[in-house]
Amino acid sequence: MSELSDLYQEVILxxxxxxxNFREITDADQTADGKNPLCGDALRVYVxxxxxKIADVAFKGSGCAISKxxxxxxxxxxxxxxxxxxxxxxNEFHEMVTGGLDVETDDNNLGKLKIFAGVxxxxxxxxxxxxxxxxxxxxxSGDETVSTx
Ligand code: ZN
Numbered sequence: 001m002s003e004l005s006d007l008y009q010e011v012i013l014x015x016x017x018x019x020x021n022f023r024e025i026t027d028a029d030q031t032a033d034g035k036n037p038l039c040g041d042a043l044r045v046y047v048x049x050x051x052x053k054i055a056d057v058a059f060k061g062s063g064c065a066i067s068k069x070x071x072x073x074x075x076x077x078x079x080x081x082x083x084x085x086x087x088x089x090x091n092e093f094h095e096m097v098t099g100g101l102d103v104e105t106d107d108n109n110l111g112k113l114k115i116f117a118g119v120x121x122x123x124x125x126x127x128x129x130x131x132x133x134x135x136x137x138x139x140x141s142g143d144e145t146v147s148t149x
Contacts, residue, residue: 008118012039013071015092021058031090034135036127036148037043041067045135052082060130066125070116071132083140089113094108 025046034043048056057079060069061098075092078086095101096117103114113133119129127148138146 005118007082008115010070011073011112012065012090015072016065018057019068019072021079022060022072023058024060025058026065028056030139030142032144032146034131034138034146034148036063036067036131038124038148039064039067039128041128041131043067043133043135045071045111045139047136047139049083052084054081054083054086055079057093057136059135060094063131064128066119066128067131070129071135073113073116074132074136077111078136085109086136086140090137093133094130097129113124126149 010039025048028046029049032045032048034045035129043061043063044060046058047054057075059075077089080088089109091105092110092115093116094099096103096110097119098119101108101112103117113119131148134146134148138144
C-alpha cells in the first residue's frame with residue numbers, strides 16, 4: 001500500500017504543478033461550475049462536443065492539489081470519449097473513491113485514474129478528488145452548477 005501512496009503523491013504533485021488542459025474553451029458547447037465549500041475548491045469545466053464525442057475538454061479554477069490533479073487527469077481521461085463512455089468513467093471513479101469498487105478485483109476502465117483509490121485513506125479528500133467528475137457530469141447533463149454540499 002505504501003508503494004501506491006508514493007505513486008499517488010508523486011502523480012498528484014506533478015499534475016498540480018503542470019495541470020493538463022488548464023485553459024478556457026471559448027466556444028465550448030457546455031460549461032459547468034463546481035464548488036467544494038468544505039475545502040474551497042472551485043472549478044469550471046468546459047466541454048466541446050462533436051456529435052456524441054467529447055472533442056475537447058478543459059478546466060479553470062483554483063483549489064487544492066488533489067482537486068486540481070484530479071481535474072487534470074479527468075480531462076485527459078475523457079477527451080475523445082463519447083458521452084456514454086465518460087459517464088461510465090464518472091460512475092466508476094465515484095464508486096472507487098467511495099469504496100464501492102475495488103480497483104484490484106472489480107472490472108473497470110479507470111486505467112491511470114486508479115491512483116485515486118489512495119484517497120479512500122483520506123475521507124476529507126474524497127470530495128476534492130471527485131469534484132471535477134461531478135462538474136463534468138453536470139456539464140454533460142446540461143446543469144450549470146454543482147456543489148458537493
Ligand atoms: Zn480540496
